[in-house]
Amino acid sequence: MLNAIDKTGTLRQAAYVLGITQSALSHRLAEAERRLGGLLFEREGRRLRQTAAGRAMTQTANQIVPVLQRAEFDFQQMVISETTVVRFGVAAYSCYHWLPAFLQTMAKQEPDIQLELVASATQNPLQNLQEGAVDVVLAPGHLAIPGIDSIPVFKDELVLITPCQHSLASKPFIEASDLEGEHYLTYSKTAQPGFEYERFIRPSGVIPHLLTVVEVTDAMIELIAAGFGVGILSRWAVQSAIQHGSITAISVSEAKLDLDWSALVREAEPATAAARVVSRRLAEWFQSTQADENGGQ
Template identity: 75%
Template sequence: MRLDIRHWEMLKAINESGTLRQAAHVLGITQSALSHRLGEAERRLGGLLFEREGRKLKETSAGRAMTQTANQIIPALQRAEFDFQQKADNQVSVVRFGVAAYSCYHWLPSFLKTMTKKEPGIQLELVASATQNPLKNLQDGTVDVVLAPGHLIVPGIDSIPVFQDELVLVTHLTHKLAAKAFIQASDLESEQYLTYSKSAQPGFEYERFIRPSGSVPHLVTVVEVTDAIVELIAAGFGVSILSRWAVQSAIKNKNVSVIQVGKDKLDLGWSALVRKSEPSESAARRLSTRLAEWFQG
């Protein structure tokens, strides 16, 4: 290796800060020392990592690949040290866990009780950012296990089936569609439709239900937090097609109504996603197995 760990730390700091001055402050060294370190790295590699644009530094095309790698390996090394300390002190494995797309944790306390009994050596750490960027968080090591809806085929990621769910139309209790046994896509033509995704997700309602029909909702509004979507619907602002399981608390509390989507329903599978590099007996894979057992039990 031509670069030392301090050079990789420098790349990450510059990438996140944008200027030498700010990056030097983050690293706790002088700007002059950081400038020398950058020059040293570029001499060792034989090319420029950054170009100056006024006071800011912009990655070169070759430098971009290096900073992307730095953004992955530095957090991974930091977490490895933290996990080692946890294991050395307590014999406990920390598994960072998140739920993709939905902010739903009504099931978590009960599951944690089961985990405490069956896997006392595993400590769960909830990572909220996994809701918005699950695959990126998984790939860069920010999270170890993601409970995700839909069927995902991603290089370097294993998908372990956990449970079967259903996509349903969520409406206000007194909405005109609430009395129907099921809806057709044409029923949405006069509706304000709320969605948490800016783009159509493969295997979800747009691809399987809305687009094939040729019908489109009257107005589509993106609300990136699903909890907020449910609150807006409960207040009478729009409708949405969401996971029945994810909105179970709102259904139980009679805040919203849910209606079957299509005559034949829209099934939705949930899976536990882990990195393929995880050993077969790792804490992350054991957690995935326990999730499947718990949901299917």
Template identity: 80%
Template structure:
């Protein structure tokens, strides 16, 4: 390996700050020392990592892949050190955990109490970024277990079924569709439709309900945070098809209404995901089994 860990730390710092002066401050060294460190790294690699644009440094096309790798490995090493210290000091195992697709945590306090009582040696650390990129986070090691909706068959990822749910149309309580026992896809033709994903997700409403009908909503708007979608719907802006379980607090408080999607309804299974390489008694698998028991 041609670069040392200090070179990888340097790449991450320069990329985040944009200048040698600011990166040197973050790393706790002088600008001159950092300049020599950068020159040393480029000499070892045999090419430029950055190009100067005034006081700014712009990554080269060849350096971009190195910088992306630095952005992945430095946080992973930092987390490994932190986890080791936690386990060494407290005899506990830290499991980084997230919820895919939905930012819903109404159930979490009760589950944490259950985990604390039954698995005192496991400490959960919530990773919010798992909401948007759960599989990537699992594969890169930034999260250890994810509670995810839908069926995700991905090489290298194991899943444990947790509970059954359904997709429902979520509207303002006074919306004209709120009084229907169920909706058809054609009911969405004149609606402003809110969705949390920029692409159609396999096994969800677009693939199973909207596309087969040959119709489409009048306007589709992407709002990446599901909590924000609920707030917009409660204020009378648009409708969406979401997990009933994920939005049950808003339904219970009558801030929104939930209508069955199609006469047969659209079922939605939730699973606990973890890396296939996890040992059978690893903390991640124990957590996943506890989730299935609890739900």
């Protein structure tokens, strides 16, 4: 009821959405306020204005309704197919070159788990995880958040991406001073803990010649390949482009910038929960894949 009133703004429209009469909805609202012991809305003609307490209650309702809808959908899927749906997403870089192979492995190892990609999890991944919009998030960097468990998955490296013919492409590694005259493309204008700005650029005091934010990984790769600038990204995220020879990757500093990826799940998930099973399978699969790549080199 609160969700419908919030979305439509009037009792008449909310009643239509709920499939009841306006009179029935008025009685339902009055009964809710009687039980709560206060007003949820103040009447302004035909429209309703939320009280402060009503606004807090409505915000909670708007969080609960989608979770219940997903729970009902998952229940129906499990009844029909006897499978558990696990929604997962990637917190950064929007890279899915690995996904088909992992899904094939999961289908063999865990046939009772159905994976559903939530591409929107890239935006506000922790909020999506906490609110139940996604069950597992593959995330780079070190994240310590109350209520969220972090399961190590694989080790990666932040590298400078340049066009193949760029003057920096032949260097074994770069120093921060190499960026001074460059048009620098960055994935995000927000400085994330554990990434290149905090660990490499800011300590040096170097300011790139020109900075442009490109929030889509594929677009950033294409722009760099075409000579529009350079940028620092996860080696794993751009591995396909490196293998295809469209860009070159150079280590950042002689010591390199390591980047750990983890699977994030809600702390409340029990050890046997499907979300934790998927997280463990992700770690096993990536470790196996990296072992195969290292063995083949």
